[in-house]
Amino acid sequence: MTADLAALAYLASGVLFILALRGLSSPETSRRGNVLGMTGMALAVVVTLYLAGIRDGLTWGMIIAGVSIGGTIGAVIARRIPMTAMPQLVAAFHSLVGMAAVLVAASALYTPEAYGIGIVGSIKVSSLVEMSLGAAIGAVTFTGSVVAFTKLQGLVSGAPVVFPGQHPLNALLGIALVGLIVWLCASESHTAFWALAILAFVIGVLIIIPIGGADMPVVISMLNSYSGWAAAGIGFTLENTALIITGALVGSSGAILSYIMCKGMNRSFFSVILGGFGGETSAAAGGVQAETRPVKQGSAEDAAFILKNAGSVIIVPGYGMAVAQAQHALREMVDALKDNGVRIKYAIHPVAGRMPGHMNVLLAEANVPYDEVFELDDINSEFARTDVAFVIGANDVTNPAAKTDPTSPIYGMPVLDVEKAATVLFVKRSLASGYAGVDNELFFRDNTMMLFSDAKKMVEGIVKAI
Amino acid sequence: MEAAQIDPFVFRLSIFVLAIFVGYFVVWSVTPALHTPLMSVTNAISSVIVVGALLAVAVEFGADAGDDAAMISKLLGFFALVLASVNIVGGFLVTQRMLGMYKKKESKREDA
Numbered sequence: 395m396t397a398d399l400a401a402l403a404y405l406a407s408g409v410l411f412i413l414a415l416r417g418l419s420s421p422e423t424s425r426r427g428n429v430l431g432m433t434g435m436a437l438a439v440v441v442t443l444y445l446a447g448i449r450d451g452l453t454w455g456m457i458i459a460g461v462s463i464g465g466t467i468g469a470v471i472a473r474r475i476p477m478t479a480m481p482q483l484v485a486a487f488h489s490l491v492g493m494a495a496v497l498v499a500a501s502a503l504y505t506p507e508a509y510g511i512g513i514v515g516s517i518k519v520s521s522l523v524e525m526s527l528g529a530a531i532g533a534v535t536f537t538g539s540v541v542a543f544t545k546l547q548g549l550v551s552g553a554p555v556v557f558p559g560q561h562p563l564n565a566l567l568g569i570a571l572v573g574l575i576v577w578l579c580a581s582e583s584h585t586a587f588w589a590l591a592i593l594a595f596v597i598g599v600l601i602i603i604p605i606g607g608a609d610m611p612v613v614i615s616m617l618n619s620y621s622g623w624a625a626a627g628i629g630f631t632l633e634n635t636a637l638i639i640t641g642a643l644v645g646s647s648g649a650i651l652s653y654i655m656c657k658g659m660n661r662s663f664f665s666v667i668l669g670g671f672g673g674e675t676s677a678a679a680g681g682v683q684a685e686t687r688p689v690k691q692g693s694a695e696d697a698a699f700i701l702k703n704a705g706s707v708i709i710v711p712g713y714g715m716a717v718a719q720a721q722h723a724l725r726e727m728v729d730a731l732k733d734n735g736v737r738i739k740y741a742i743h744p745v746a747g748r749m750p751g752h753m754n755v756l757l758a759e760a761n762v763p764y765d766e767v768f769e770l771d772d773i774n775s776e777f778a779r780t781d782v783a784f785v786i787g788a789n790d791v792t793n794p795a796a797k798t799d800p801t802s803p804i805y806g807m808p809v810l811d812v813e814k815a816a817t818v819l820f821v822k823r824s825l826a827s828g829y830a831g832v833d834n835e836l837f838f839r840d841n842t843m844m845l846f847s848d849a850k851k852m853v854e855g856i857v858k859a860i
Numbered sequence: 861m862e863a864a865q866i867d868p869f870v871f872r873l874s875i876f877v878l879a880i881f882v883g884y885f886v887v888w889s890v891t892p893a894l895h896t897p898l899m900s901v902t903n904a905i906s907s908v909i910v911v912g913a914l915l916a917v918a919v920e921f922g923a924d925a926g927d928d929a930a931m932i933s934k935l936l937g938f939f940a941l942v943l944a945s946v947n948i949v950g951g952f953l954v955t956q957r958m959l960g961m962y963k964k965k966e967s968k969r970e971d972a
Contacts, residue, residue, distance in 0.1 A: 404911075411905045412882055418890040418898050421962035428897075428959060431905055432952050442911040446918035456917050456938050464945025471946070472953035480896055480954075487903045487951060490943040497940035498912035501919070505933040508919045509912075514929065520869055618899055625906045630872060632912050638872055642879035644902040647887045651895060744892065751895025758961035765965050769892050 396445070401635060403441040408639030410434030415643060421764055438636045477759045478716045481614055481748040482546040488617045489539035492598075495532025495624040496591055499525045502631055503587055509632055515582060521631055522579040528627025529587070530571060530594040535620040537598030542613050545602075546748060552607025560604060561668065567597050605666065611655040612666045614749050619648025651750045658744030660796075660807035689825070692843040694855030697819050700843070701727075702860055704781035704817075706737040708773065710810055711753055712746050714787025714822070718849035721760035724786065727853050728762070730860045739776070740767040741810050743791035774811050783815035787849050789822070793834045804832055818842040821852050897958045904951025913940035 410430045417427015448454060475483050502525055506512045511521040544550045571593050578586035605613050626641025656663050692700075701707060709728070715721060728738050740762065746753040757767055777783060785792055788810075795802040796809045812818050813836055822844065825837055836842055845852050890898050916937025919930045 407908070408879070411908070412879075412886060414901060414905065415883070415886045415890065415898070418894045418901070420891060421894065421959070421964075424894060424897065424959045424962070425956065428901060428952060428955050431901055431955075435905065435908060435910075435948055435952070438908050438911055439914070442914045446915060448918050450920075453918050453934075456934065457914065457941065460913075460917065460938050460941035461945045464942040464947075465949040468946040468948065468950030469953055472950045472957060475954060477958070480900070480958075483950075483954065484896075484899050484903060487900070487947050490947045491903065491906050491909060494907070494909050494913060494940040494943045494947075497936045497943075498909060498916060501916035501933040501936040501940070502912070504929040504936070505916075505919045505925045507925065508915055508933070514925045614899070618902060621906050622902065625909050626876060628909055628912055630869075630876075632915070633868070633872065634911055635872070635875055636908050637911060638876050639879040640905050640908045642876050643883035643886070644906045646880050646883035647898065647902045650884065650887045651899065654892075654895075742893075749896060750899065751892060751897070754893040755896045755958050755961070758958070758963070761961075761963065763965040764893055764962045767893060 400441050400445050404636035407434035407438040407636045411640050477755050482543050485539045485543040485614055488621045489536045491621040492532040492535030495628050496529050498628050499529035517582055519579055524627055524630035526575045526578050528624050529591055531620055532624035533591050533594030534598040535617055535624050537595045538602045539617050541599055541602040554606040555603040564600055609666050611745055611749050612652050615648050615651035615655055619645050689837050690843045692845055695859045697845055698856045698859030702734050704736055706780045707782045707784055708780050709740045710785045710788050712788025715849050716756050720850035720853050721756050723850050723853040725760045727857045730857055741773045743770050777811045777814040780815045783812040783818045786821040789834055821845045821849050897955050900951055900955045907944045907947035910944035913937050913944050
């Protein structure tokens with residue numbers, strides 16, 4: 395009876411999680427959705443504590459200590475983290491889910507009767523399969539996310555690490571992993587379990603190091619997906635519906651985001667995984683083209699004059715804007731322009747920023763109303779009817795070569811049609827190529843004015859001049 | 861003739877498969893502007909793995925597995941509990957913080 399009620403409660407928390415994601419269909423409903431998610435989590439925790447029937451003080455002490463330590467760390471991080479660092483934070487959080495999956499799987503192996511999956515030496519084979527899958531995916535998620543974190547945080551170079559024999563080695567390790575799973579399921583050997591975990595840790599590192607900085611949005615989404623599948627694997631082991639539903643939700647969510655990111659870069663998922671992009675390509679594509687060609691340069695005053703006299707302006711922000719911390723200055727500029735009667739919109743490319751939707755958060759943080767911010771598909775036709783396109787910190791996502799030059803590495807990538815605007819203002823430090831290592835012919839066009847400066851300084855200069 | 865028993869695993873698998881489809885449709889309906897909060901909230905909810913951590917911490921001594929195994933289990937569970945708690949609290953709070961930033965045009969009386 396109790397077990398049935400508990401199962402229903404877990405189902406209820408699964409439903410609450412679905413509603414939490416559903417709420418994200420619009421900013422108005424999103425906050426309520428998040429509260430529903432918290433409710434679902436609280437329900438799952440309370441039911442579990444009730445089911446566990448804890449009587450001794452040691453256990454309660456450990457639980458209270460664990461939740462307080464973890465909760466405090468989490469709360470402090472959530473409060474302090476700058477929005478530019480969200481990609482790193484999400485990567486770090488994924489690693490925690492992955493590690494927790496490994497630890498829970500290990501615990502289920504050591505004391506199976508506590509989970510109702512048999513006794514030591516005769517754990518159900520199906521449970522062992524689920525457990526080993528959950529642990530393996532969890533371990534890959536853990537080290538993979540740690541590597542992604544160190545790349546995003548700039549602790550190691552974002553350049554892809556490639557070496558000869560990489561793919562055969564990975565394939566070999568993958569086969570070895572399957573072998574260890576079979577050994578574990580046949581023997582319930584603890585040695586097999588730990589060997590499996592260690593091997594999966596190694597695989598996690600190896601599959602992420604070849605992937606370059608430019609592909610990080612895909613990597614984060616992919617690890618998001620992995621953490622979901624790991625949770626689902628553990629959910630099957632624990633026979634827990636809430637965990638199974640959540641794992642499935644998170645798994646498919648991450649997969650969809652990976653797909654969207656790949657499409658935004660016109661890259662196949664497979665080629666991202668194989669890695670190597672953004673390293674040697676820059677050597678191949680850069681350099682040759684004439685960087686001596688003349689460009690029109692302008693000052694902050696020139697830009698202010700053009701902007702003030704425009705009827706409509708579309709702002710194209712990229713990650714460079716966030717790096718320069720220029721989003722607040724940009725909002726001041728926009729406010730000043732609005733006072734001059736200029737209509738302003740923002741155009742966001744799917745892969746602007748370092749993770750899905752990152753640029754939207756950065757603009758929201760700078761108090762840009764979300765109904766002035768548009769996605770590529772919704773705004774691209776408007777450039778032709780716009781007086782000024784103001785590109786700040788973006789490069790590759792505006793490169794017309796993606797539409798016209800089949801030899802370009804970014805050919806086929808959806809880009810913003812900024813060149814169709816009457817005037818293009820391009821805020822950039824130099825003529826250097828972007829992440830993809832491709833020259834942007836937009837710099838040399840007649841209707842383009844380059845504003846060479848740090849994004850924040852330039853925008854502040856424009857504000858003053860207006 | 862015995863009534864055919866369906867393995868409970870099949871039920872769980874059904875839930876799993878259906879949930880993947882629910883996830884597929886729900887996530888496609890998420891507005892791209894909220895993809896970052898989507899990632900942080902999926903991260904928070906996947907920490908429902910905390911139920912496994914709690915069960916591990918709650919393992920009792922004196923069971924068949926032996927006290928050593930119980931202690932190992934409790935410790936593993938404790939670490940998992942700390943990690944999951946960081947994620948739950950951090951994930952939901954950072955999501956809430958981000959969602960609080962999304963404002964419509966009307967709210968121009970900002971203190972910024």
